[in-house]
Amino acid sequence: MGYVTYAEVTEWFTPDEAQATVEKMIDWASSVVDLETGTRFESTSRIDTFIGDGYTRTFYLRKTPVISVTSAKIIDDDGDETSTTVEYFIEDTGKVVLEDTASEGYRVQIQYNYGDTDNLSLAKLATIYLTRLGLEMMKMGGGAFPSEAVRLGDIEYRVSKEKELRTIIMDVNDILSRLKKIRVYTPDRSDRYEDVRRF
16 A cells, blocks of 8 residues: 555646556555665564574564564464563664573564654655656656666656656655665574564
8 A cells, every 4th residue: 555645646746647547656656665765654564483592582573663562472383372571672673572582493473563654754755756757757658657676766767858857856865865774684683584474
């Protein structure tokens, strides 16, 4: 789901395209914001699963910032689950400390909500600008919808001949640079991820 609605987009500009096309472009623009910043700006539920080693109680969740930790479970070889208490977590790093350890080979499953909800208004503004740019790119490309994997530099290149669109891309670059976060890299924990499942 996109960060803005069709009604919010039409407050900024009047698209020539049908509402369904604009809504599809909003979803595309929202995915570009996520891709460029490496985060979500709405509360999103997720489960990370780690492999226990018998002594580790500290785990680093894969998505930050963490809004809340919903549950933590230790799952044994037979699939039996035991809840464990979360002593504390740190939002920006995603560090979670549990009361209990998991025996070697057991799984630790942590359910949590993440997202940079404090900056949702900036993400919305970037989405509106990118929606407009995407619609213009579609016109330039003979109606072809932009690729899901397109990066900001590619968009900038495609609209470089249009003065007004160049101004919009400069605004988008400015907004996204404010939204980018320093990624936390924890190599000693990377081998403990077993799988990731979304709700």
